[in-house]
Amino acid sequence: MSEIPLPQAAKRVMPWWLLRHETMLAVILLIALIGLGSMNSRFLTLDNLLNQGRLTTEVGLIALPMTFIIITGGIDLSVGSIVGLCAILLGYSWKVFGFPLPLAIGFSLFIGGVAGFLNGIVITRVKVPPLIMTIATLALYRGLAEGISQARSVRGYPEWFYFIGQDNLFGVPAQLWLLLIAIVVTAIVLDRTTFGRTLYAIGNNETAARFSGLPVDRVKLIIYTLSGLMAGLSACVLVSRVTTTRSDMGIGYELDVIAAVVLGGTSIFGGIGTIWGTVVGLAMIQLLKNGLALTGVKGDATIVVIGTVLILSTLVASSLQRRREGV
């Protein structure tokens, strides 16, 4: 029951969309692109940019459902391990079980979905906090992957399988089409549907969402399952791109994914975020990495730069937030 009158002036000075985190980030991205482009002629070429799109697809596919999860105030740290588990099961079921490759792909996607569903069911039924549950399955799924693989890698897939990871379709990397479709679908779902609205309501006030008769638990179950499924898809794309299967695949993906989502303006406390922000966040991280590498910056320094950008963008976001709320 705040009776403090809130200043309206800030709103009048700048249009609302300029104050949006995503817009600010896009502007910073543009400046960084021009800056890096002027330092290196190979950076701002269509070939290079498309190739960066190829490299970012695996993280990107997972970042989309992660945006959903973080909007509800949850988190899924097990995605990297699910990538590893699915990759191993793809190779193993094809080579050892003798599954035809399409079936092996389906099997590995299914396992990804099951792994996510397991996260979701424990989080909603047993009320284990998502952070704890997915830290546990981060270890569990990776352990399974290593146990199954016994440090053996699987190679020698049929030629057609490499299409998705290495070929182009209409001049664009094949997997980038997958990512683009996923982006459009998730953006529409988040922005236009009752499902998307429920995600925001859960993140802003889970109790009120429940009291309003929204299917809170079902929605949560769906997004954690989706997260596992997309991690499985990401595993297939990854295996196809690098032509081999190893149990350490996807290690550290969870951090890349969360960094992109949070950089894109999704609040780690839930309730705020957009798919378009996540896309800008993804582009930002990948292009910074690439641009700095091309300019001759060493790997360690690149990580330092990315960390700094993340901190700066969080500062900008929270100051914008304060402005909007007029505190």
Add this chain to the structure above:
Amino acid sequence: MTTDPHREAPTAPLLSVRTIEKSFPGVRALSGVSFEAARGEVHALLGENGAGKSTLIKIISGVFPPDRGGVLVDGRPVDLARPDDARRAGIATIYQELLLFPELTVAENIFMGHAPRAGLGRIDWRAMHEKTNALLASLEIHDLQADRVVGSLSVGNRQRVEILRALSQDARILIMDEPTAALTEYDVTRLFDIVRKLKGRGVAVIYISHRLDEIFAIADRVTVLRDGAHVATRRVADTDAAELVQLMVGRRIESLFPKVTVPIGKPVLEVMDLERRPLTRSVSLTVRAGEIVGLAGLVGSGRSELAQTIFGVTPADGGEIRIDGQQADIRSPAQARSLGIAYVPEDRGTQGLVRPMTVRENFSLAALGKVAFGGFIDRGAERRLAGDGLKRFAVKTSSLEQVAGKLSGGNQQKIVLGKWLANGPKLLILDEPTRGIDVGAKAEIHRLMGELAAQGLAILMISSELPEVLGMSDRVLVMREGRVVAEFPREQATQESVGAAMMGSHENAEKAA
């Protein structure tokens, strides 16, 4: 623990607030407000939401500085740049949302930040407990132990801890912002006992409340604010409720409880032997179309728990619920909603409203099915739904895209009500529908309730405010310790009869709280 009231010549008033002005960008919050409070005076501040009461007390407690004007304590100007300055000047504020540490004990909460020290910076636990017990004894509080964990206490007891905390810092001016908003009648009585004791010791109490009867019961003088301006200061003995309301809203309010008699129809809700331990025990009740049934009881008597069991938040373990004569096994709020039940919960901020979301999104939240087709939200339909709601309930907001949490309490409550009525329910369960909202908005909500009942809606109203229960209900049920213990038709429901049934006896009341 207070200072001697006779230490200084009592010529200057203890607290003097001089022509305070405060503007926020775009809004003038206070324009030249002055008032004074003497030693041992209870001075009430009265005004509708948005009148500037909260801004004023935040200035007095050093949360933010005034643009012009100042505060004098004992006739000397004090510089209140930070809350700490106010504390040193002997000013303590008890806010509506109590600022306690639920995991710590009573003694630890009271002495947080100024615990008695033994050598080497260690906390002197014995001295702390002794001091706490002395404080408790000085206010004759016997049912509170120094080592109880605060999280386990009732709201009333938590508030007592806050008051003790203020006294432990030698506060001579105590500001209480809506102290009774969440209290039961019994706790209110005990609060008043404490306020009278403080008065006797020369403490000046600045008392903010929407409830006029409380002001007449406890205050010596009352200052009315409207739109940030000082309207009048009256001695309570020289004024009456009608005058205060008129000063406050600037117009006359016809009647506080516009109860109209409407024909009562068939039973809409029938509850038989409903069980959900520990707080719903073999409850049976009926609510008919067009009927307003008031559910009275102390906090902790199981009224909200009953409502939430009927609504499927905490599904029943046993017994039967019938809607329109059809047996219904309600397992979730979504199911209750599809059966035509609406529940306006007790706690607007956490249960009713998604405060960071917009007015439009809040209006449609419980009725998304009505504005969505195949899962896709039709923005136009949603705007129409919310726009209609705004008009129907006269919600004051700058736009549909306004963040709901920024509206006044009364307007927030209208949105919660509107969001549920958008579904066209048959049964409306209202849990403390007018808690913490101002007189004007309250009257509007009461008028709406009357209209809805006239349209044939069955209404079950939970309220801790007896005048509201008595004024609005066709029938009054009383709950105690999870059971319905008494039922009164409108004619027989009086302050005394209902009050006695609520209490049972004092011991029972305390156990229940």
